[in-house]
Amino acid sequence: MPDNRRASLRDIAAETGVSVATVSRVLNDRVNVAPRTRDLVLQAVERHKQRATQPSRPRTVYVRCPYVLTDYFGVIVSSIAETLKLHGLRLVLDAGESAQDSDALTVLPSQDDINGAILILPPEAGDQLVTLSHTGFPFVVVDPRTPPPPDIAAVSAAHFSGARAVADHLIGLGHRDIGVIAGPDEWLAGDARLAGHRAALAQAGILLTPERLRHIEPTTAAGRSAAASLLDLSPRLTAIVCFNDKVAVGTLQAARERGLRVPEDLSVAGFDDIDLSEATDPALTTVRQPLQEMGRIAVTQLMRVLDGHQPEALHIELATTLVVRDSTAAH
Incomplete structure (x- = not known):
């Protein structure tokens, strides 16, 4: 045959x-x-x-990333664009912070020229995603901000295990006075990473006290400010683990302003492994997220839905990798 x-x-x-x-x-x-x-x-x-x-017409996928396309988001969007092109699908991109104020989720089902969507870290509440799902419009969420509803396809990194690995790394180096600069409250990635840090510290018999914890927006400037307040504590911390690499860069700045050497006086670790992490002095120990793979799998998941199939798994967590560089050392 x-x-x-x-x-x-x-x-x-x-x-x-x-x-x-x-x-x-x-x-x-x-x-x-x-x-x-x-x-x-x-x-x-x-x-x-x-x-x-029927006359063939390339299917069109709407990709929404309501953030500036910096290293993190830019890698994901580039991976999605390349994978869509590989499969002959057209891309309509809505990116930038101005996209946060659009009513995209409510108008998508009425767009006859859009066949499906990939939503990256959507700022909308979970019930709005459920409403969109009930219309039958096919979409996949990448890096959800809140826990994804049970029947919505989502792709993210294994934040908990990644955060636990980097905290275990610092504990293994002999650090006990460890501060944590976490992400915003009620943000899925932030909650999972903080839980991973807490789990590692608790297993080592270390209590993460409130004065050693800061919740911030994950920017370099906010990281610098949060690290400054942590480094003014007594006894002085010997290590700080940060929500992402940008926060870690701010922490390096705060340490330098106080005459502290990294890693001799203070170990610093980040998360994400964006290009910036290798350009710092010293280069950052961090956790690598599989950003390109997240983009590729999101397209694969969406294509299955567009072809009339159920995704192989609705909620996919991709493994992270601890990358040890020069910003951490034994205490």
Whole structure:
């Protein structure tokens, strides 16, 4: 049997949820097939015929990233764009902080020229995503800000295990006076990373007291300010673990202003492993997020939905990797 016939059988089997052998029996008019199953397969075959006779038009995917396309978001968006192009899909990009005020989620279902969407760290509340899902409009969330609703496809990094690994690294170096500069409250990545730090510290018998914890917006300036207040504590901290690499850069600045050497006097660790982490002096110990893979998997998930299939898994967490550089040392 030609390869294209076998591929067609697999497509129909996947769409109807029956075996390839059952599809073959129906197409060869065998009698040992239940009437309901036969009808299901024949209807799927008819749909495939109709699609084949319709003029082909490239499907269009709306990608929304309501943030400045810096290293972190830029890598994800670039990966999505490259993967969409590889599969022959068109891209409509809505990016920049001005996109945070748009009503994109409410108007998407009425956009006849948009076939699906990839939403990167959407600022909207979870119930707005549920409302969009109930319209039947296909979309995938990348790096959700809040816990994704059960029936919504989402891709993120394993924030908890990554944060635990970097805290374990500092504890293994002998640090006990450790400060944490965490992300905003009620932000999924921030909550998961803080939980990972707490788990590692608790296992080592170290209590993360409130005065050693800061919640901030994850910027270099905010990191510098938070680190300054932590470094004024007594006894002085020997290590600070930061929400992301930008916060870690601010921490390096605060340490330098106080005449502290990194890593001799203070160990500093970040998260994300953006390009900046290798350009600092010293280079940052950090946690690498698989940003490119997140973009590629988001496209793969969306394509399955567009093709009429359920995603293989609704909530995917991709493994992170601890990257040890020169900003951490034994105490």
